Amino acid sequence: VIAPGFTGSPLDRADRLRHDEAALAAVVADPASRLLCEAALDPEVAGDRLVWTGLDALRDGAQPLLLGLIDGVAHFVASHPDDRAAVRTPELMQRLATLRREDAATYAAARSLVDWHARHRFCSVCGNGTHIFRAGWGRHCPVCGADHFPRTDPVVIMIAEHRGRALLGRQPSFPPGRYSALAGFLEPGESIEEAVAREIVEESGIRVGNVRYIASQPWPFPSSLMIACVADAENDDIVLDPHELEDAMWVSREEVRAVLAGEPGRFLAPPPYAIAHTLLTVWAQG
Amino acid sequence: VIAPGFTGSPLDRADRLRHDEAALAAVVADPASRLLCEAALDPEVAGDRLVWTGLDALRDGAQPLLLGLIDGVAHFVASHPDDRAAVRTPELMQRLATLRREDAATYAAARSLVDWHARHRFCSVCGNGTHIFRAGWGRHCPVCGADHFPRTDPVVIMIAEHRGRALLGRQPSFPPGRYSALAGFLEPGESIEEAVAREIVEESGIRVGNVRYIASQPWPFPSSLMIACVADAENDDIVLDPHELEDAMWVSREEVRAVLAGEPGRFLAPPPYAIAHTLLTVWAQG
Numbered sequence: 001v002i003a004p005g006f007t008g009s010p011l012d013r014a015d016r017l018r019h020d021e022a023a024l025a026a027v028v029a030d031p032a033s034r035l036l037c038e039a040a041l042d043p044e045v046a047g048d049r050l051v052w053t054g055l056d057a058l059r060d061g062a063q064p065l066l067l068g069l070i071d072g073v074a075h076f077v078a079s080h081p082d083d084r085a086a087v088r089t090p091e092l093m094q095r096l097a098t099l100r101r102e103d104a105a106t107y108a109a110a111r112s113l114v115d116w117h118a119r120h121r122f123c124s125v126c127g128n129g130t131h132i133f134r135a136g137w138g139r140h141c142p143v144c145g146a147d148h149f150p151r152t153d154p155v156v157i158m159i160a161e162h163r164g165r166a167l168l169g170r171q172p173s174f175p176p177g178r179y180s181a182l183a184g185f186l187e188p189g190e191s192i193e194e195a196v197a198r199e200i201v202e203e204s205g206i207r208v209g210n211v212r213y214i215a216s217q218p219w220p221f222p223s224s225l226m227i228a229c230v231a232d233a234e235n236d237d238i239v240l241d242p243h244e245l246e247d248a249m250w251v252s253r254e255e256v257r258a259v260l261a262g263e264p265g266r267f268l269a270p271p272p273y274a275i276a277h278t279l280l281t282v283w284a285q286g
Numbered sequence: 287v288i289a290p291g292f293t294g295s296p297l298d299r300a301d302r303l304r305h306d307e308a309a310l311a312a313v314v315a316d317p318a319s320r321l322l323c324e325a326a327l328d329p330e331v332a333g334d335r336l337v338w339t340g341l342d343a344l345r346d347g348a349q350p351l352l353l354g355l356i357d358g359v360a361h362f363v364a365s366h367p368d369d370r371a372a373v374r375t376p377e378l379m380q381r382l383a384t385l386r387r388e389d390a391a392t393y394a395a396a397r398s399l400v401d402w403h404a405r406h407r408f409c410s411v412c413g414n415g416t417h418i419f420r421a422g423w424g425r426h427c428p429v430c431g432a433d434h435f436p437r438t439d440p441v442v443i444m445i446a447e448h449r450g451r452a453l454l455g456r457q458p459s460f461p462p463g464r465y466s467a468l469a470g471f472l473e474p475g476e477s478i479e480e481a482v483a484r485e486i487v488e489e490s491g492i493r494v495g496n497v498r499y500i501a502s503q504p505w506p507f508p509s510s511l512m513i514a515c516v517a518d519a520e521n522d523d524i525v526l527d528p529h530e531l532e533d534a535m536w537v538s539r540e541e542v543r544a545v546l547a548g549e550p551g552r553f554l555a556p557p558p559y560a561i562a563h564t565l566l567t568v569w570a571q572g
Binding site for chain 1: 292
């Protein structure tokens with residue numbers, strides 16, 4: 001079973017509650033309802049669990065966003081007009097790595113939603129201020145009438161395969177020694193398969209066909225949908241795009257298996273919560 | 287080979303040209319460069335082809351957006367400050383259905399891009415006006431410094447399968463008699479597999495597992511990425527969400543094959559350019 005990081009939240013998103021203002025007001029007033037303890041999206045963690053509090057802890061001016069129900073209990077996160085775009089620190093990533101899988105996934109939903117509000121207070125159509133509706137799953141412009149919904153950006157992340165070897169690349173921003181699957185944003189007017197082929201040839205000069213979907217993952221930095229694929233390479237002569245990659249190389253299944261097992265090798269693997277890790281694991285198993 | 291509608295454009299998106307202002311100015315000035323003939327995204331069509339003109343036809347105040355290169359020649363579409371959000375008419379859909387596959391795909395990219403600009407003239411972070419950069423593949427806010435990129439919304443569209451039958455539904459907005467795969471927007475914090483399971487149970491009360499990816503398609507109304515899947519249903523007692531579906535039913539492979547072949551049946555199939563048609567075709571083949 002493939003279980004990428006940031007998947008497996010127990011949240012029931014309870015779509016009907018979002019559309020029922022009276023029912024929503026009742027769960028907001030319910031002392032059993034839970035609010036995520038976070039300041040600037042830096043979550044409080046106890047052991048491998050997120051820490052939750054009652055909604056009485058809501059800061060002045062903050063609005064509760066309904067994440068959904070867990071075991072029938074409403075769980076919220078707060079959006080405040082002073083929120084700024086979220087930052088990702090190595091310390092945050094370390095803390096998230098200590099969370100059990102389902103709590104990391106719930107946090108991912110909360111983080112993307114809060115960050116979306118912080119970056120979408122104004123209407124992109126007319127420039128006026130917007131307000132929250134649907135329990136936090138939309139913003140409405142009272143001037144031009146436009147409704148805006150949380151954004152999720154599809155990203156393709158993929159391995160090109162050539163005679164039993166996989167193409168890995170290194171972005172300048174990676175930690176020392178790390179190599180990973182190539183990746184890039186899917187653009188309007190492309191299928192997943194077309195975006196995979198375009199990104200690989202742009203970044204590495206490798207032409208591919210026969211794209212196969214492997215798995216997907218939400219990536220809350222800030223709000224991507226990572227779509228992991230494998231494709232067959234037609235050539236193996238790498239021509240780097242130096243704006244995208246610092247280096248790229250072909251690696252064997254044996255090398256990948258060893259590196260994933262923590263043995264020394266030519267490169268360091270991506271962390272377990274990244275779908276590139278899942279993708280390499282699946283590929284290395286053949 | 288699976289070839290969904292709106293895929294197969296010959297465009298080379300020429301990412302490097304977007305980042306090279308001098309090279310971009312040269313292709314804008316090149317009389318060989320082509321501009322899509324469209325008014326309010328209503329494309330001119332000759333036979334099964336899009337009609338293109340020279341860039342001298344650019345309206346006053348319009349800016350050329352670089353779609354990419356076809357056979358080495360730069361192809362553009364225009365964005366004008368007076369553009370409004372695009373509308374989709376039955377006449378437009380009929381015209382697009384007459385286009386050869388690669389021209390429909392090129393139009394899809396152009397339409398999503400132009401419509402994105404029309405709905406994103408202002409900065410969602412601070413409300414100020416933004417301007418085009420990267421040859422049309424981004425907008426920059428000179429006040430707060432935010433960069434904005436074209437939006438693509440992932441949508442899951444899927445068949446639940448139960449003892450050889452597929453679950454199809456009917457939205458109130460569908461043409462009379464049409465049934466199709468269920469569908470819905472993927473939300474922040476979800477994988478494709480999780481979104482598929484949530485949407486099916488929300489709309490129909492059917493619980494599913496074992497989600498398999500089948501194919502994808504860009505859908506330019508206005509800018510979705512349709513992700514088509516099949517999943518195994520655990521139950522077959524439909525409980526409709528009347529806000530989403532007017533009806534739903536289980537159909538056999540024989541019924542789907544007959545309807546796709548144009549024979550009379552209990553329902554009408556989605557049109558060939560929709561990935562639901564591709565999905566039903568793949569499923570009916572077993």
